[in-house]
Amino acid sequence: MKNLFIFSVACLLGFLSLSTFAQNSVKPNVLVIIVDDLRPEVAAYGDQIAHTPNIDYLAETGVLFENAFTAVPVCGASRAALLSGKKPTTNRFVDYNSRLDIDLPDAESLPNYFKDNGYYTISNGKVFDATLDSESAWSEPAWNPEGEWTSVLFVRGRELPARNARRDDLQRAYLDHQLGIIGPAFERLEAADTDYPDGRVAEKTIEDLRRLS
Numbered sequence: 230m231k232n233l234f235i236f237s238v239a240c241l242l243g244f245l246s247l248s249t250f251a252q253n254s255v256k257p258n259v260l261v262i263i264v265d266d267l268r269p270e271v272a273a274y275g276d277q278i279a280h281t282p283n284i285d286y287l288a289e290t291g292v293l294f295e296n297a298f299t300a301v302p303v304c305g306a307s308r309a310a311l312l313s314g315k316k317p318t319t320n321r322f323v324d325y326n327s328r329l330d331i332d333l334p335d336a337e338s339l340p341n342y343f344k345d346n347g348y349y350t351i352s353n354g355k356v357f358d359a360t361l362d363s364e365s366a367w368s369e370p371a372w373n374p375e376g377e378w379t380s381v382l383f384v385r386g387r388e389l390p391a392r393n394a395r396r397d398d399l400q401r402a403y404l405d406h407q408l409g410i411i412g413p414a415f416e417r418l419e420a421a422d423t424d425y426p427d428g429r430v431a432e433k434t435i436e437d438l439r440r441l442s
Contacts, residue, residue: 256347256348259343259348260434261339261356263308263354263355263356265304265355266304271284271285271288272284272285273285273287273288273289273293274295300316300317300322301317301322301323303324303325303327304325304358305322305324305325305326305327305328305357305358305359306322306323306324306325306327307322308356308357308358309321309322309327309328309329309332309333309357309358309362310322311339312329312338312339312340312356312357312363313329313333313336313337313338313339314339315333315336320332321333325358326358326359327358328357328358328359328362328363329357329362329363330362330363330364331362338363338366340352340356340363340366340367341363341365341366344366344367344368349368349441350366350367350368351367351368351369351372351437351441352366352367352371352372353371353372353373353430353433353434353437354372354373354374354426354427354430354434355373356371357371360373372433373426374426374429374430374433375429
């Protein structure tokens with residue numbers, strides 16, 4: 230069995246499976262779960278509304294950080310800082326388009342370190358902000374699901390899966406977004422998990438765990 234180091238986005242199911250696989254390994258397997266733009270509004274941090282049993286389980290059985298801060302409050306830059314251990318400066322990791330392999334090409338990233346020490350490394354979903362960032366860190370090409378994070382859109386007040394949307398509907402939705410007319414902060418659709426990119430990331434990660442175990 231390969232020693233696994235899998236990065237995944239919003240894939241809580243895979244974490245429990247990987248823990249089982251790791252029991253018989255000399256080196257522990259590692260699954261890093263990165264959630265895009267998640268504030269600590271979960272029950273483990275005292276939220277009275279959110280229902281988050283999987284995250285709560287991880288908090289109860291692991292370590293809960295209560296005084297942690299992002300290095301920089303934009304997506305690409307914070308990911309590059311997190312995965313390299315290098316802090317942002319005025320010359321690097323400054324915006325959401327930041328790439329580690331461009332801003333700091335000689336830095337050793339966390340997945341690179343694991344790969345160089347005998348781990349088989351996989352990237353599923355949005356790990357570095359750009360899929361092509363630090364390609365050498367992965368044992369196989371980084372994978373992203375088809376479609377954007379807006380794969381299900383609210384178009385003029387009605388629910389519309391983007392994969393079935395007409396071109397003019399999507400164009401209107403884009404223009405609405407540009408004008409500041411956007412949908413609600415969350416959706417609750419009668420749709421399968423895999424209709425959303427996060428669901429497809431979870432499915433792919435579980436498949437990888439089974440394939441490589």
